[in-house]
Amino acid sequence: MASANGEDVEFPILCETCLGENPYVRMTKERQGNECRICTRAFTIFRWLPGRGMRYKKTEICPTCAKLKNVCQTCILDLEHGLPVQVRDTALSIQDEVPREESNRRDYLAKMANNLEVMGEQTDFSGKAQPAGREMLKRMARKDPYYQRNRAHICSFFVKGQCTRGSECPYRHEMPQGDAELAKQNIVDRYHGKNDPVARRMLARSLKTDGLDAPDDKSITSLFVLGVDQSVTQADLRDHFLPFGELKSVVVVPKGNCAFVNYKSRAGAEAAALAALSGCSINDKSLKVAWGKPKPKGPKSELAQAQPISNETSAATGSQPPTRANIPPPPGARNNGSALYPSQDPTAQGAYNK
Amino acid sequence: MPKVKSAKWRRQAPPEGWEEIKPTLTEFDQKMRDAENESSAGKRRVEATWSVMRVHHQRSRYIFDLYYSRELITQQLYEYCLKNGHGDRNLIAKWKKQGFEKLCCLQCIQPRDTNYGTTCICRVPKANLEEGRTVECIHCGCRGCASSD
Numbered sequence: 001m002a003s004a005n006g007e008d009v010e011f012p013i014l015c016e017t018c019l020g021e022n023p024y025v026r027m028t029k030e031r032q033g034n035e036c037r038i039c040t041r042a043f044t045i046f047r048w049l050p051g052r053g054m055r056y057k058k059t060e061i062c063p064t065c066a067k068l069k070n071v072c073q074t075c076i077l078d079l080e081h082g083l084p085v086q087v088r089d090t091a092l093s094i095q096d097e098v099p100r101e102e103s104n105r106r107d108y109l110a111k112m113a114n115n116l117e118v119m120g121e122q123t124d125f126s127g128k129a130q131p132a133g134r135e136m137l138k139r140m141a142r143k144d145p146y147y148q149r150n151r152a153h154i155c156s157f158f159v160k161g162q163c164t165r166g167s168e169c170p171y172r173h174e175m176p177q178g179d180a181e182l183a184k185q186n187i188v189d190r191y192h193g194k195n196d197p198v199a200r201r202m203l204a205r206s207l208k209t210d211g212l213d214a215p216d217d218k219s220i221t222s223l224f225v226l227g228v229d230q231s232v233t234q235a236d237l238r239d240h241f242l243p244f245g246e247l248k249s250v251v252v253v254p255k256g257n258c259a260f261v262n263y264k265s266r267a268g269a270e271a272a273a274l275a276a277l278s279g280c281s282i283n284d285k286s287l288k289v290a291w292g293k294p295k296p297k298g299p300k301s302e303l304a305q306a307q308p309i310s311n312e313t314s315a316a317t318g319s320q321p322p323t324r325a326n327i328p329p330p331p332g333a334r335n336n337g338s339a340l341y342p343s344q345d346p347t348a349q350g351a352y353n354k
Numbered sequence: 355m356p357k358v359k360s361a362k363w364r365r366q367a368p369p370e371g372w373e374e375i376k377p378t379l380t381e382f383d384q385k386m387r388d389a390e391n392e393s394s395a396g397k398r399r400v401e402a403t404w405s406v407m408r409v410h411h412q413r414s415r416y417i418f419d420l421y422y423s424r425e426l427i428t429q430q431l432y433e434y435c436l437k438n439g440h441g442d443r444n445l446i447a448k449w450k451k452q453g454f455e456k457l458c459c460l461q462c463i464q465p466r467d468t469n470y471g472t473t474c475i476c477r478v479p480k481a482n483l484e485e486g487r488t489v490e491c492i493h494c495g496c497r498g499c500a501s502s503d
Contacts, residue, residue, distance in 0.1 A: 028469050047469075053485065164396075168488045168497075 012046040012059045015072035015079055017145040020050025036062035037187050039109045040102075046073075054150040055170075061191070064113045068098060069191065070125040075149065076190050080126060081141035085191060086199030090274060091133040092125070096192050132286070140206060203274060221248070221269045222262040223276075224292025227285060229257055236282045237261060244272035260292060369430040375420065379440050382413045404495035407459050410442060411494075417441035418449055456503070458496035467493075479503055 008031075019025060025048050033045030043062035050057050059073040066073045069085055078088045089096065099105050126134065155171035157163035163173065176183065182197050189195040225237065237250050241261045245268015252259045263269040269291075276289035389405040417440055421432040436443050448454045448463070461467060462474035476491035479500040483489070488497055 026470050168490045170487075 009044050009063055012044075013063055013066045013071075013073045013079070014059075015075060015077060015082060015145075017082065017147060017149055018050060018057055018072055018074045019048070020054065020150060021145075021147060022051055025049070034058075036060075036065055038062075038065045038098075038191050039105055041106070041109070050150040051147060053152075054147070055152040057150060060187070064109055065098075065191070068109075068112055069193075071191070076187065078125070078137075081137045082146075083137060083141055084193070084196050084199040084202065086193035086196040087140065087202050088125070088137060089193045090199075090203060091136050092130050093133065093275065094125070096194065098192060100188075100192070136206065140202060207273065219266075220291060221264070221266050222260055222292050223269055223272055224290045225259045225261060225280070225287050226290070227257060227287040228252060228259045229285065230254075232259075232282050232285055232287070234259075240280070240282050241272055244268050244275060369428060369434050371427050371431045372434070375427065375431075375435075378416065379413075379435070382409065382416070382440070385409045386413070400492045401495065407494035411445070411458060414441040414445050418446045422446075422450070453501050455501045456499045458491070458499040459494040461493040462491055462496065462499065476500075 027046050027048040030045045030047070032042040034043070035041060036043050037060050039062060041062060041064075043059075045058050047056055047058040057074050061071075061073050061076065063073065069076075070079055071077060071085060072079055077084060081088065088094070097108075099108050152170055152172050154176050155163050155169055155173055157165075158169070158171070158173045159175065163169055182201065184197065186195070190199075193199070223241070228237070232252075234250050234252050237252070237259055238247060241247060241250070241263075244263070246264040247268075248262040248264045250259065250261050261272070263272070273289065273291065280287045280289050386406070386409045389409050392402075392405060394402045417432065417435050420427045421429075427435075435441055436446075442460075445457070445460055448457050448460070454463070457463065458476060462476055465471045465473060468474070474491045474493060474496075475489050476494075476496035476499050478498075479502045480498050481502065490497055
């Protein structure tokens with residue numbers, strides 16, 4: 001009987017923590033034992049005891065899915081660093097290309113399964129191209145295996161006070177520790193690297209240590225970029241920071257070798273800061289990114305100042321929150337009637353909402 | 355297999371001494387019937403058959419005890435009881451062997467029933483368990499049937 005998942009696997013793809021401390025692990029192998037949690041195809045389950053007093057662990061996702069993301073088949077953490085997929089992908093700027101819908105996913109996985117056999121590894125998971133990202137991952141990774149993860153699950157009856165099994169109950173009789181938020185994890189989200197609460201917390205902590213954590217003043221939507229010399233133009237900066245959110249303006253200050261990147265929304269700025277964790281480089285120049293107080297001196301502010309009909313009582317300081325009363329005049333009325341649409345203004349992107 | 359007698363059997367009278375042990379054996383029959391008819395509410399899936407296994411063990415133990423330990427019944431009566439399903443011949447055979455004196459049931463020493471070809475955890479002496487956790491084996495709910503326990 002040919003195994004549906006391709007070649008017959010001798011040994012699963014596992015991390016050291018999942019295997020446990022005993023070098024003489026006994027494992028059972030069951031062909032077509034279960035369906036993969038991600039792609040729902042049948043695959044070979046391996047089941048073993050990762051140490052005394054631990055629960056039995058088994059492979060949860062198929063080897064194809066695991067190879068696509070370079071993760072352990074049981075814990076879905078990166079094989080090299082033991083970090084969640086979202087953390088590693090953010091650091092190394094890897095995009096999640098695995099589609100979510102059933103039929104798309106199946107097709108994609110089937111195609112990738114063939115590719116893996118034929119061409120070998122494609123995505124660079126160790127971040128050779130991104131040394132800054134790799135450094136960050138090394139810092140965040142655990143040094144030793146964390147065997148606590150292999151303990152039995154918490155007895156839900158005990159938590160309610162209703163465990164009748166008492167001392168022979170194989171589950172842990174402890175109260176759950178840690179945040180309730182972190183407990184809400186979904187295997188599919190963890191695999192794709194989206195919406196992972198653990199990853200979010202790790203990244204937030206790392207931002208803090210990098211000095212890139214979000215300032216408390218929620219209205220600051222600007223990033224301060226250092227290392228901007230002659231070769232990095234405003235257009236380059238714009239291109240680099242555009243994908244994270246709508247830009248309000250980009251101001252280059254040649255004297256200080258720096259630049260300000262102002263976003264329309266806070267979320268955009270935060271996304272850019274997150275991505276800049278893994279190092280920001282434009283035109284082969286590596287730049288340092290930090291949060292800043294905006295001091296825009298771009299053409300847009302000049303535009304605003306030049307207007308005779310000035311609805312914007314708050315001049316061009318981006319730090320002031322937008323108010324509903326300041327509805328901008330219709331496009332034709334600006335600039336003495338010359339048809340200059342907001343989209344024609346190079347420093348204003350999208351809806352003009354001030 | 356209790357008490358399904360063939361035509362030849364029905365003609366034979368039970369051997370001497372039967373009347374003394376008959377009430378206890380009837381009691382065991384009753385207990386077994388109760389165990390079979392128990393509701394399975396509040397029990398785990400495996401736990402349902404544990405009481406049946408327990409009565410089976412107790413019944414066989416009684417016969418074994420009478421014949422081998424206390425020598426109160428004749429061999430004829432012993433054979434008669436076993437033939438009529440009041441005791442498990444195979445289980446008693448194990449009890450005669452060294453190390454299996456307190457064996458709970460035959461499933462627990464069957465290596466074919468386990469993943470790694472071992473015996474059930476109830477066969478491990480408590481001294482070797484080192485966990486302080488009581489084990490109930492899945493086959494019969496036994497908490498340890500090693501001879502040293």
